[in-house]
Amino acid sequence: MIQAxxxxxxxxxxxxxADISFSxxxxxxxxxxxxxxxxxxxxxxxxxxxxxxxxxxxxLSGYDVVKDYKQLRLITGYMPGRFSLYHDLTVEENLRFHxxxxxxxxxxxxxxxxxxxxxxxxxxxxxxxxLSGGMKQKLALSCALIHAPTVxxxxxxxxxxxxxxxxxxxxxxxxxxxxxxTILVSTPYxxxxxxxxxxxxxxxxxxxxxxxxxxxxARFDKKLWAVQSDDKHMLIERLRSYRPIESVFAFGDxxxxxxxxxxxDETELVHFLTAQTEEIHITTIKPNxxxxxxxxxxxx
Amino acid sequence: xxxxxxxLVRHLVKxxxxxxxxxxxxxDVFKGEVFxxxxxxxxxxxxxxxxxxxxxxxxxxxxxxxxxxxxxxxxxIKKRIGYMSQKFSLYKDLTVxxxxxxxxxxxxxxxxxxxxxxxxxxxxxxxxxxxxxxxADLPLGWQQKLAFSVAILHxxxxxxxxxxxxxxxxxxxxxxxxxxxxxxxxxxxVFVTTHYMDEAEYCDRVSIMSEGKIVALDxxxxxxxxxxxxxxxxxxxxxxxxxEEADSR
Numbered sequence: 287m288i289q290a291x292x293x294x295x296x297x298x299x300x301x302x303x304a305d306i307s308f309s310x311x312x313x314x315x316x317x318x319x320x321x322x323x324x325x326x327x328x329x330x331x332x333x334x335x336x337x338x339x340x341x342x343x344x345x346l347s348g349y350d351v352v353k354d355y356k357q358l359r360l361i362t363g364y365m366p367g368r369f370s371l372y373h374d375l376t377v378e379e380n381l382r383f384h385x386x387x388x389x390x391x392x393x394x395x396x397x398x399x400x401x402x403x404x405x406x407x408x409x410x411x412x413x414x415x416x417l418s419g420g421m422k423q424k425l426a427l428s429c430a431l432i433h434a435p436t437v438x439x440x441x442x443x444x445x446x447x448x449x450x451x452x453x454x455x456x457x458x459x460x461x462x463x464x465x466x467x468t469i470l471v472s473t474p475y476x477x478x479x480x481x482x483x484x485x486x487x488x489x490x491x492x493x494x495x496x497x498x499x500x501x502x503x504a505r506f507d508k509k510l511w512a513v514q515s516d517d518k519h520m521l522i523e524r525l526r527s528y529r530p531i532e533s534v535f536a537f538g539d540x541x542x543x544x545x546x547x548x549x550x551d552e553t554e555l556v557h558f559l560t561a562q563t564e565e566i567h568i569t570t571i572k573p574n575x576x577x578x579x580x581x582x583x584x585x586x
Numbered sequence: 587x588x589x590x591x592x593x594l595v596r597h598l599v600k601x602x603x604x605x606x607x608x609x610x611x612x613x614d615v616f617k618g619e620v621f622x623x624x625x626x627x628x629x630x631x632x633x634x635x636x637x638x639x640x641x642x643x644x645x646x647x648x649x650x651x652x653x654x655x656x657x658x659x660x661x662x663i664k665k666r667i668g669y670m671s672q673k674f675s676l677y678k679d680l681t682v683x684x685x686x687x688x689x690x691x692x693x694x695x696x697x698x699x700x701x702x703x704x705x706x707x708x709x710x711x712x713x714x715x716x717x718x719x720x721x722a723d724l725p726l727g728w729q730q731k732l733a734f735s736v737a738i739l740h741x742x743x744x745x746x747x748x749x750x751x752x753x754x755x756x757x758x759x760x761x762x763x764x765x766x767x768x769x770x771x772x773x774x775x776v777f778v779t780t781h782y783m784d785e786a787e788y789c790d791r792v793s794i795m796s797e798g799k800i801v802a803l804d805x806x807x808x809x810x811x812x813x814x815x816x817x818x819x820x821x822x823x824x825x826x827x828x829x830e831e832a833d834s835r
Binding site: 323445448449476519522535538576 | 625626627628725726749752753754755756757758760763764767768770771781782783784787788806807817818819822823826827
């Protein structure tokens with residue numbers, strides 16, 4: 287459905303995308319996971335035909351992003367990272383405007399947006415600029431969908447959105463996927479990777495890894511331990527000074543560590559640490575996507 | 587930890603017209619604590635934070651920040667606190683050194699103090715070589731760490747951080763939190779908002795706001811135990827759901 291080959295894009299001396307290649311199957315929910323500055327927005331703008339690549343090529347449903355941009359736009363729904371609807375139009379006016387631009391009507395495609403739009407329909411006479419963050423997000427998604435596109439390009443739809451609204455939003459995406467829509471979504475939140483069929487981990491304009499979340503985790507090539515103690519500041523400092531240690535990263539209420547030779551004498555480590563801190567718990571654990579991302583960043 | 591309240595809030599109410607943004611908030615934040623201030627979008631976090639920083643006046647309630655009365659001594663409070671927001675932190679078209687001088691000057695440091703403090707910070711952050719580099723030319727992660735250091739340049743009692751790590755890569759995010767731990771270890775109280783629920787676990791205590799009220803306030807471990815769940819993310823979802831159910835009744 288989506289094919290990208292060797293996409294490159296530079297802005298003056300900054301390389302935004304350095305040789306990006308990937309393919310997405312029809313009906314897939316595909317995630318680009320990476321921090322600010324990784325190149326997510328540039329990539330989405332290239333795919334949405336708002337910008338041309340310096341080199342390389344990409345097609346959506348067979349349409350080339352440079353040559354066939356007019357046809358391509360008809361089948362694509364794009365939700366930019368920044369809220370880009372008209373602040374001085376009402377909710378309903380924004381929706382009707384987007385439908386009209388694509389030669390569609392709200393009525394003919396209402397079924398597709400019903401789940402999402404029904405949350406904000408009670409406020410349809412309100413100016414879009416006066417909506418809360420979560421409602422703006424739902425309106426932007428409704429507008430991106432109103433011409434019944436076959437591909438959705440969603441650039442950081444959940445950034446700055448609270449944990450509950452984020453979960454609701456992903457549920458909506460799953461529902462849209464069941465309508466057969468191919469969805470490309472980007473996010474800086476590593477924990478959202480698990481909600482995608484496949485993900486590409488993006489850093490400094492390069493893909494670090496591309497696969498299903500389960501397979502990325504399975505490829506983690508080190509043993510991993512979680513260490514818990516009350517005083518995290520001292521715990522981290524002490525762990526760093528323990529010779530066999532390779533990496534030390536805080537993760538929620540524990541600290542994840544790897545060792546140089548994949549071995550750990552737990553009794554010895556507890557002894558080493560208890561000089562400073564009180565109670566220590568050490569357990570072996572399975573990595574998550576963020577562990578993998580940190581490991582891949584280190585290798586790069 | 588010594589239980590000295592650095593922030594004391596009793597029955598804080600803030601109304602905008604008929605809308606109640608903060609509805610009777612009462613809580614303390616202790617010296618050297620990392621206090622997580624969580625809540626859904628629109629729950630009233632920013633409003634409360636602006637009041638504590640002396641940027642907005644409460645409608646009613648008793649509030650003390652570092653012993654000073656928010657009603658009468660708002661200007662004095664501004665000198666005792668540091669503030670870092672997600673959107674605006676440093677001037678991108680000034681150099682590292684120029685930003686430090688500017689903010690140090692605004693916070694009222696003498697030129698002599700400022701020089702030694704800047705030298706100390708540049709050393710700590712390993713930024714001596716970048717002293718005359720424009721902020722715009724620094725990697726994003728460095729900008730964030732520098733912004734935090736500038737916010738505590740004047741050794742404030744409390745530093746307020748409004749979503750300081752949004753969009754930051756996982757490696758830099760952890761380095762950033764290590765700076766927070768270090769500041770807390772040195773006695774600076776840290777008041778932080780975030781949408782990363784794993785970061786909520788890093789806090790000594792967290793409060794969770796919903797519709798203008800504080801609906802939970804405790805140590806992360808105690809909250810997880812109370813709700814019988816394994817992570818702060820689940821705590822957050824539980825609370826949000828029970829609020830929704832209460833709403834629909």
